[in-house]
Amino acid sequence: MLRYVxxxxxxxxPLLLGIxxxxxxxxxxAPGSPTDMETQMNPRAxxxxxxxxxxxxxxxxPLYQQYLSWVGKIAVLDLGKSFSPDRRPVARKIIExxxxxxxxxALSMLMIFAIAIPIGVLxxxxxxxxxxxxxxxxxxxxxxxxTFWLALLLMILFGIDLGWLPISGIRSLxxxxxxxxxxxxxxxxxxxxxxxxxxxxxxxxLSRYMRSxxxxxxxxxxxxxxxxxxxxxxxxxxxxxxxxxxxxxxTILGLSVPGLIGGSVIFESIxxxxxMGQLFYMSVMARDYPVVMGILLIGAVLTLLGNLIADVSYAxxxxxxxxx
Amino acid sequence: MGTDFxxxxxxxxxxxxxxxxxxxxxxxxxxxxxxxxxDPDEINLKLVLAPPSASHLCGTDQLGRDVFSRMVWGSRIxxxxxxxxxGIAILIGAILGAVAGYYGRWTDAVIMRFVDIMLCFxxxxxxxxxxxxxEPSIWNIMIIIGLTGWMGITRLVRADFTSLKERDFVxxxxxxxxxxxxxxxxxxxxxxxxxxLVAATLGVAGAILTxxxxxxxxxxxxxxTPSWGNILTAGKDNIDIAWWLSLYxxxxxxxxxxxxxxxxxxxxxxxxxxxx
Numbered sequence: 001m002l003r004y005v006x007x008x009x010x011x012x013x014p015l016l017l018g019i020x021x022x023x024x025x026x027x028x029x030a031p032g033s034p035t036d037m038e039t040q041m042n043p044r045a046x047x048x049x050x051x052x053x054x055x056x057x058x059x060x061x062p063l064y065q066q067y068l069s070w071v072g073k074i075a076v077l078d079l080g081k082s083f084s085p086d087r088r089p090v091a092r093k094i095i096e097x098x099x100x101x102x103x104x105x106a107l108s109m110l111m112i113f114a115i116a117i118p119i120g121v122l123x124x125x126x127x128x129x130x131x132x133x134x135x136x137x138x139x140x141x142x143x144x145x146x147t148f149w150l151a152l153l154l155m156i157l158f159g160i161d162l163g164w165l166p167i168s169g170i171r172s173l174x175x176x177x178x179x180x181x182x183x184x185x186x187x188x189x190x191x192x193x194x195x196x197x198x199x200x201x202x203x204x205x206l207s208r209y210m211r212s213x214x215x216x217x218x219x220x221x222x223x224x225x226x227x228x229x230x231x232x233x234x235x236x237x238x239x240x241x242x243x244x245x246x247x248x249x250x251t252i253l254g255l256s257v258p259g260l261i262g263g264s265v266i267f268e269s270i271x272x273x274x275x276m277g278q279l280f281y282m283s284v285m286a287r288d289y290p291v292v293m294g295i296l297l298i299g300a301v302l303t304l305l306g307n308l309i310a311d312v313s314y315a316x317x318x319x320x321x322x323x324x
Numbered sequence: 325m326g327t328d329f330x331x332x333x334x335x336x337x338x339x340x341x342x343x344x345x346x347x348x349x350x351x352x353x354x355x356x357x358x359x360x361x362x363d364p365d366e367i368n369l370k371l372v373l374a375p376p377s378a379s380h381l382c383g384t385d386q387l388g389r390d391v392f393s394r395m396v397w398g399s400r401i402x403x404x405x406x407x408x409x410x411g412i413a414i415l416i417g418a419i420l421g422a423v424a425g426y427y428g429r430w431t432d433a434v435i436m437r438f439v440d441i442m443l444c445f446x447x448x449x450x451x452x453x454x455x456x457x458x459e460p461s462i463w464n465i466m467i468i469i470g471l472t473g474w475m476g477i478t479r480l481v482r483a484d485f486t487s488l489k490e491r492d493f494v495x496x497x498x499x500x501x502x503x504x505x506x507x508x509x510x511x512x513x514x515x516x517x518x519x520x521l522v523a524a525t526l527g528v529a530g531a532i533l534t535x536x537x538x539x540x541x542x543x544x545x546x547x548x549t550p551s552w553g554n555i556l557t558a559g560k561d562n563i564d565i566a567w568w569l570s571l572y573x574x575x576x577x578x579x580x581x582x583x584x585x586x587x588x589x590x591x592x593x594x595x596x597x598x599x600x
Contacts, residue, residue: 026453144582146533148540149574152559160564167563184441262446264371266537270560280449281541284456296453307444 004315012304019300020074024067027293079294090294094276098298100170101268101275103240104191104261108199109253116203117249120210124245125237127215135207142204146267151197155270158193165188168272194271198263202256209252213245220244247318254310258303332594339590345583353399360393364550367542373566382444383568385558391569394550395576401551402580405466405535406528412470413531414524417477422508422516425485436482439475447472451534452543469531477523484516518595525588529581536577552577 061069073080079090123132159167166172170190171183178186217223218241226240227233264277272278276295283291333339352359357547361381368388376383424435442450450472458464488494489512497511538544539553540560549555551572559570 014437015441015444018437019444022445024440026450027457077524140582140585141578144529144533144578144585146536146574146577146581148537149556149570149577152556152563152570152574155563156567158572258444258446262448265448265452271540279454284452284543287456289456292453292456296445296449299446299449303446305446 001315002288007314008308008311012308015304016301017299019304020071021067023297023300024070024292026296027289028063028066072131074297079297080290081165082283082291083288084283084291089245090290093279093291094298095292097274097276097279100273101261101264101277102266104195105257105264105274107195108202108260109189109256110298111195111199111247112206112256115199116206117210117246119203119207121214121237121245122210123207123243124211124214124218139208142200145200147197147201147263148270150200151193151267151270154193154197157291165193167193170273194267194273198260201259201263206249206252206256210245210249214241217241217245247314250314250317251310253313254307257306258299261302329594333590336590336594338586339594341591342583342587344587345579346587349399349403349580349583352396353403356396356400356584360390360396362390362393364389364394364397365548366390373562373569375566376568382572385555385566385569386562391572392553394555395552395573398550398552398573399460399576399580401545401549402532402535402577405462405469406532406584408466409469409473409531409535410524410527412467413473413527414477414520415474415527416471417474418481418513418516418520420474421478421481422485423512425482426489426504426508426512428486435478439478442472442475445472448534448537451538455538455543460538460546462545462549463545465535465538466531469534472525473530477527479522480519480523481516484519485512488512488515522588522592522595525584525591529584529588532577532584533581541594 031256070080077091079094081087082093119135122130123135128130155167157288158165166189170187172178172186172190218237223236223241226236231240261277264275265281266277267273268275268277276298279291280295282288283295366389368384371384371388373381373386374380374384374388380390380392382395385391385394420439424432437475451468452470454468457463458468485508494507494511497507502511535544536551536553536556539551540556542554542557544553545551555573556570559566559573562569
């Protein structure tokens with residue numbers, strides 16, 4: 001097992017290097033200089049100031065040197081300083097906002113699994129039943145629905161018409177004066193809509209995937225064996241079949257990470273949640289390159305980590321993977 | 325593909341439903357000037373945020389413009405973005421996939437590692453990062469969506485090429501001295517087009533969704549040009565008073581994307597009924 005993990009870790013190194021190169025190239029191939037925002041837009045900026053600024057961000061050196069010094073810095077987790085007036089280190093800006101984004105994504109992933117797996121299993125077991133047909137339609141609509149639009153509709157319904165749920169931020173204005181029990185409830189209420197919506201995108205895909213897995217497994221010989229030896233249908237389905245159908249779902253866990261993280265930009269800006277997605281959006285609007293580059297990098301690394309965790313858990317669950 | 329395909333396609337309800345929606349969209353965008361009852365940019369400050377009525381089917385926006393007319397014109401944007409972005413993605417994906425699959429060895433290894441690397445980036449992050457550097461215009465949006473959406477197609481085409489290049493007709497073409505380019509584009513690629521066609525149809529749907537999300541965030545198609553996404557932005561700004569600004573454009577996106585998805589699904593089923 002250890003050997004497998006080490007092997008996986010080593011195979012990540014070239015990918016990681018590739019990620020840094022893509023990040024760097026994306027930021028440097030684009031027209032315009034990152035300091036344009038501060039110089040061209042600022043009539044008082046002199047040529048001298050521009051040069052000093054370029055020197056400050058190493059922009060006066062050849063590209064490969066800029067790349068090497070950038071990679072050297074990120075190796076020690078130094079992502080540079082933000083262009084925004086506060087000039088704070090990018091790494092700290094991101095780390096402050098990472099927990100809420102990870103919390104929302106973890107919760108929505110739990111929600112996806114808790115809802116999609118039973119739906120997929122039931123529609124496979126009762127193939128062509130009314131339930132299967134209804135979930136089939138749901139899946140088609142789920143794939144096509146723009147989730148930010150669904151967010152607007154739910155905000156109108158639950159936030160404005162019914163007034164049940166708050167539609168912005170992660171806590172109420174009077175948060176500091178609430179009794180301890182209410183504080184938790186307040187945060188939960190704020191998270192219901194964002195978590196549900198960010199889960200929505202993954203529901204359709206996973207339930208369909210689970211359905212086809214289950215259909216595949218039910219056809220296998222060992223299921224026939226289980227039936228032949230007189231096990232109850234319940235035991236056959238929920239013990240023998242389900243376990244095997246669940247295995248490949250672990251991989252989906254890893255594959256869904258980039259979609260969830262990417263989606264956080266939309267949800268965090270709709271619901272005004274102070275997470276990494278919102279920071280990314282604000283930095284894109286302000287052309288704060290060091291932050292944009294840092295988050296792009298972290299987004300890719302989180303994906304890589306998600307894949308690693310999925311692969312390792314798969315190997316833990318399925319001994320065949322470890323050997324080959 | 326051939327007569328069998330059309331026979332199955334015509335019997336496939338999903339495919340027909342999808343085709344109807346897609347044809348309808350084409351008709352709406354081609355005849356937008358005739359269908360739209362008002363000029364989409366005509367400002368009427370006496371009728372700001374008017375709810376839907378007989379004269380304004382989907383109400384008016386914050387500048388008193390007719391929302392239905394803006395949606396009709398917005399369908400042109402969706403159509404353009406969908407096709408141009410997917411075209412770019414297919415061009416890149418097909419060429420890279422063909423080269424990787426045909427030549428194999430290190431060419432394959434390099435291209436496929438590059439695909440792996442690109443897939444590590446949350447697509448939406450990559451698009452936003454590039455847009456941060458460019459002017460948000462419709463052309464830039466189309467190009468960027470295309471440039472970040474070719475990885476799946478590369479994998480599909482590569483898989484087809486790896487198996488097709490061992491087939492007799494390819495070996496025969498090699499034996500009579502056909503050039504690599506000729507073999508790739510004339511002999512193998514047409515045989516790999518089936519899976520590309522399905523991926524492309526689904527890709528159009530994805531590109532339309534992405535464009536609407538970008539325009540919604542204010543970094544896609546810029547007002548006053550109407551797009552379904554930027555009408556929804558106005559919906560969000562007036563969320564507590566004008567529900568119609570939020571409801572109708574999103575419905576248009578949903579129906580459009582659903583139409584392309586159904587069409588793609590239908591083509592897949594008709595191409596190979598065993599895959600169902």
